[in-house]
Amino acid sequence: MQRYFSDEYIDNPYVLPPTVYAHCIKVLRSKVGTQFEVVLPNQKIWQMELTKVDVAAKVAVAKLVKEVVIAVENRIKTTIVCGLAKQDKASLVVQKATELGVDKIYFVPMQYSVAKWQAKKAEQKIVRLQKIAQSAAEQSHRTKVPEIAFKASLTEVIAASAAYDEKIVAYEESAKQGEVSQLKQTMDNLTTKLKAGSLPKLLAVFGPEGGIAPDEIAQLTAANFALCGLGPRILRTETAPLYLLAVASAVAELGI
Amino acid sequence: MQRYFSDEYIDNPYVLPPTVYAHCIKVLRSKVGTQFEVVLPNQKIWQMELTKVDVAAKVAVAKLVKEVVIAVENRIKTTIVCGLAKQDKASLVVQKATELGVDKIYFVPMQYSVAKWQAKKAEQKIVRLQKIAQSAAEQSHRTKVPEIAFKASLTEVIAASAAYDEKIVAYEESAKQGEVSQLKQTMDNLTTKLKAGSLPKLLAVFGPEGGIAPDEIAQLTAANFALCGLGPRILRTETAPLYLLAVASAVAELGI
Numbered sequence: 001m002q003r004y005f006s007d008e009y010i011d012n013p014y015v016l017p018p019t020v021y022a023h024c025i026k027v028l029r030s031k032v033g034t035q036f037e038v039v040l041p042n043q044k045i046w047q048m049e050l051t052k053v054d055v056a057a058k059v060a061v062a063k064l065v066k067e068v069v070i071a072v073e074n075r076i077k078t079t080i081v082c083g084l085a086k087q088d089k090a091s092l093v094v095q096k097a098t099e100l101g102v103d104k105i106y107f108v109p110m111q112y113s114v115a116k117w118q119a120k121k122a123e124q125k126i127v128r129l130q131k132i133a134q135s136a137a138e139q140s141h142r143t144k145v146p147e148i149a150f151k152a153s154l155t156e157v158i159a160a161s162a163a164y165d166e167k168i169v170a171y172e173e174s175a176k177q178g179e180v181s182q183l184k185q186t187m188d189n190l191t192t193k194l195k196a197g198s199l200p201k202l203l204a205v206f207g208p209e210g211g212i213a214p215d216e217i218a219q220l221t222a223a224n225f226a227l228c229g230l231g232p233r234i235l236r237t238e239t240a241p242l243y244l245l246a247v248a249s250a251v252a253e254l255g256i
Numbered sequence: 257m258q259r260y261f262s263d264e265y266i267d268n269p270y271v272l273p274p275t276v277y278a279h280c281i282k283v284l285r286s287k288v289g290t291q292f293e294v295v296l297p298n299q300k301i302w303q304m305e306l307t308k309v310d311v312a313a314k315v316a317v318a319k320l321v322k323e324v325v326i327a328v329e330n331r332i333k334t335t336i337v338c339g340l341a342k343q344d345k346a347s348l349v350v351q352k353a354t355e356l357g358v359d360k361i362y363f364v365p366m367q368y369s370v371a372k373w374q375a376k377k378a379e380q381k382i383v384r385l386q387k388i389a390q391s392a393a394e395q396s397h398r399t400k401v402p403e404i405a406f407k408a409s410l411t412e413v414i415a416a417s418a419a420y421d422e423k424i425v426a427y428e429e430s431a432k433q434g435e436v437s438q439l440k441q442t443m444d445n446l447t448t449k450l451k452a453g454s455l456p457k458l459l460a461v462f463g464p465e466g467g468i469a470p471d472e473i474a475q476l477t478a479a480n481f482a483l484c485g486l487g488p489r490i491l492r493t494e495t496a497p498l499y500l501l502a503v504a505s506a507v508a509e510l511g512i
Contacts, residue, residue, distance in 0.1 A: 005429075100491075100495070101487070140492075141490045181510075184512050231357070232328045232509055233355060233356070233396040233397060234396045239355050239356070242352075242495075242502065246498065246503055249499070250487070250503045250506065251512065253488055254440050254487060255437075
């Protein structure tokens with residue numbers, strides 16, 4: 001179906017403006033009954049049908065048949081858990097992960113975290129990061145702003161992990177050892193659930209710069225988190241979640 | 257095969273150090289002739305075979321059978337072409353794209369580029385960016401440093417594009433219109449070539465902040481670049497190439 005973008009909201013019935021008239025009526029020679037789509041500034045799509053075409057008077061009118069919404073939210077609901085990292089990596093992760101469709105982002109102190117967030121600082125940081133998420137959600141035309149939160153400990157994260165369909169931990173040693181099958185397995189499990197019509201939830205833990213301590217790994221594997229490599233290269237702490245989110249998008253949204 | 261990591265390079269023949277001895281001989285009860293692997297600091301793997309086990313003296317010795325190299329370079333050779341963008345986005349793209357396995361990165365002035373690189377400035381910038389690529393390649397344990405270059409115009413890029421198997425341009429309007437099939441098609445074509453044993457080359461163009469001008473799109477489509485959406489959300493100029501590279505890694509390196 002022919003699609004036109006409109007910089008403004010349109011009326012119903014809709015008198016075709018000159019540019020749309022020129023293409024729809026003069027170029028395509030559309031007749032009464034022909035349907036086309038208009039994309040509104042809010043990304044909603046109005047499916048329209050021509051109800052009047054008067055070539056002599058250069059006037060054409062269409063009515064709204066139905067409103068269609070493009071799905072901009074990934075149906076795989078991914079929560080990323082990031083060990084506190086140095087510098088302003090949290091801002092980068094929040095901005096980019098929001099663009100890439102993340103559902104929730106938790107920041108948590110981990111054993112190898114050099115950065116420390118005191119309780120008060122954590123609160124202020126979360127407010128600032130939530131604003132970054134809001135802005136990135138608007139810019140990337142999302143319909144949902146991801147929730148950003150601080151969790152006091154990995155134990156707290158694990159305690160709430162039963163609500164997730166799949167739980168993974170990105171593990172550098174897995175990548176080094178050439179582990180390549182877990183992410184595919186996880187994505188296969190998620191797409192099976194998607195095909196069955198549910199909105200599966202994925203929980204993914206990423207360590208800080210120094211990685212994840214052996215007893216954190218033990219704690220996570222005891223709670224049924226799968227150790228997962230993200231390809232053969234060693235990704236930085238802020239790059240790894242972006243890799244995962246891009247893959248979850250490709251799988252759920254592009255059918256790759 | 258059992259695998260051990262070594263923080264140091266090892267000798268051939270290799271006298272098992274206490275930790276490896278404890279696991280390999282006492283736990284696994286390995287005998288002469290048993291093979292195992294040792295991962296060296298440079299990510300190369302030495303496949304070893306036990307030649308002597310003396311439990312009374314607590315001594316075991318193994319010899320090198322062969323050296324194995326883990327493939328850390330994506331067999332899809334991706335060149336990304338980035339329209340000049342504002343601020344220090346080029347550094348971010350170079351660092352992250354290197355981690356994600358890019359083969360080459362070209363920076364090119366495009367119509368909507370607000371940033372301008374004068375000839376002399378471009379030269380200095382490329383030297384600096386090449387250093388960032390070197391450092392990121394080392395950090396991510398790559399065996400190749402991506403080539404970074406400045407191209408004077410899109411026309412120059414297009415003139416050299418015949419050498420590529422697949423050519424795409426990330427187009428925001430494609431994403432807005434819900435185009436979801438091109439990237440899958442491109443990845444399918446590349447994996448077909450991979451399975452046939454070749455190392456296919458992908459060329460991908462990304463516009464600057466303002467997007468790609470209509471006549472640039474016309475120029476690229478005339479040169480057989482496919483218009484490609486990268487999921488339903490609008491990605492920033494520096495995020496889009498990272499999305500593509502993560503997907504190319506997942507497809508070629510994780511079999512997703």
